[in-house]
Amino acid sequence: MSQTLVQKILAKSVDKPYVEIGEILEPKVDLAMSHENAALVINQFLEIFKGTTYEPLVWDPDKIAIIFDHRVPAESSKTATNQKKVREFVNKQGISKFHDIRGDLGGICHQILPEYGYIQPGKVIVGTDSHTTSHGALGAFAFGIGATEMAAVWALGRILNVEVPASIKVIVNGDFPPYVFPKDLILYLIGQISAEGANYKVLEFCGETISKMKTSGRLTICNMSVEAGATAGIVAPDNETVRFLRDEAGYTGEIEFIESDANADYERIIEIDVSKLEPQIACPHTVDNVKPIGEVEGIPVQQIVIGSCTNGRLDDLKVAAEILQDRKVSPNTRMLIFPASAKIYNQALDLGYISVFTKAGALVMNPGCGPCLGIHQGALGDGERALSTTNRNFKGRMGNPNSEVYLCSPAVAAASAITGVITHPKKGAN
Numbered sequence: 001m002s003q004t005l006v007q008k009i010l011a012k013s014v015d016k017p018y019v020e021i022g023e024i025l026e027p028k029v030d031l032a033m034s035h036e037n038a039a040l041v042i043n044q045f046l047e048i049f050k051g052t053t054y055e056p057l058v059w060d061p062d063k064i065a066i067i068f069d070h071r072v073p074a075e076s077s078k079t080a081t082n083q084k085k086v087r088e089f090v091n092k093q094g095i096s097k098f099h100d101i102r103g104d105l106g107g108i109c110h111q112i113l114p115e116y117g118y119i120q121p122g123k124v125i126v127g128t129d130s131h132t133t134s135h136g137a138l139g140a141f142a143f144g145i146g147a148t149e150m151a152a153v154w155a156l157g158r159i160l161n162v163e164v165p166a167s168i169k170v171i172v173n174g175d176f177p178p179y180v181f182p183k184d185l186i187l188y189l190i191g192q193i194s195a196e197g198a199n200y201k202v203l204e205f206c207g208e209t210i211s212k213m214k215t216s217g218r219l220t221i222c223n224m225s226v227e228a229g230a231t232a233g234i235v236a237p238d239n240e241t242v243r244f245l246r247d248e249a250g251y252t253g254e255i256e257f258i259e260s261d262a263n264a265d266y267e268r269i270i271e272i273d274v275s276k277l278e279p280q281i282a283c284p285h286t287v288d289n290v291k292p293i294g295e296v297e298g299i300p301v302q303q304i305v306i307g308s309c310t311n312g313r314l315d316d317l318k319v320a321a322e323i324l325q326d327r328k329v330s331p332n333t334r335m336l337i338f339p340a341s342a343k344i345y346n347q348a349l350d351l352g353y354i355s356v357f358t359k360a361g362a363l364v365m366n367p368g369c370g371p372c373l374g375i376h377q378g379a380l381g382d383g384e385r386a387l388s389t390t391n392r393n394f395k396g397r398m399g400n401p402n403s404e405v406y407l408c409s410p411a412v413a414a415a416s417a418i419t420g421v422i423t424h425p426k427k428g429a430n
Contacts, residue, residue: 029157035070065099171271237257
């Protein structure tokens, strides 16, 4: 019987030839990821063993990854104590895929996992973070779960009560116009189908545009699939997947090619021609409040943010550096740049991008999630506006409910930093 890509992955995980959409499964987990919220998972995990004679050991320490990224460096004694607790647990359990706060191995969890070759096609990946959907870019079925669910995964090695989701096929064709990028594609899609348009479904991306798209761009569109309500986003593995895993991630193991059957059953089919797109802006306070840049040009912004698990990769920084070269950030605007990982930071340093940013007046920050969340870096003042390459613009997202956040591509962000108002990059680059 015909199956979608995700049906095939789940069927394999439960050792069945076929699974039905809507069927309830307990798939084996290939990788379980947490960040600082691992401290909460640890509490739930230890509760499972209370009153038993079993030693509280995880099912497979090699299949657990923990990355500190949300609060780095620690902003409070409470955070520091929780991080200490996680370090002790990691050492006791023998978890090797641990990325502490370091200038050589650190970074945002959704960048670290693909960067280090922890993700491969055909795998089931779970994470205690909603943007775990990112990893569908490499052909995995990846989705977010809660701390209690993760505690059960640590104990059992499988995720309980997973309903096989239906898929929405998104066929993308055409060549991107100048200054239009994968971020604009995913913002446009979310704007078209709404923040609930893919609830509990999988967004499966295909078409000639996706085939030509680098893994960096695929990570962007899969990352933000959750903003349309999707359980996951996914791209079938191809030659680009192999190139990334071999050349960039250094993965030397087997790579499985898996794809949907030609006559698989889809909930819906959406077709997009990117050749007609212009830069897209998600306006406050929802990600689906998307407008073409022409409708919002000229709006003043007090803070520009470039980075995050969505757009903090090397090609994102390259785009921004090319626009900012020999330019200055507007005196009315502050600019924060945070690369997605230590590796990317160091590459950008070697390529001269960091120098371009600092000479322009931008503040380059350590890899992490700080400015995206406004927890301890980059909070906004009352009445201020931010233009950001991050993935969410909910009220209070950057630490202040009395502020506004607009979402855009790195090109729009860089061009707007120069002018101090939302600006089309074709104007800011001249």
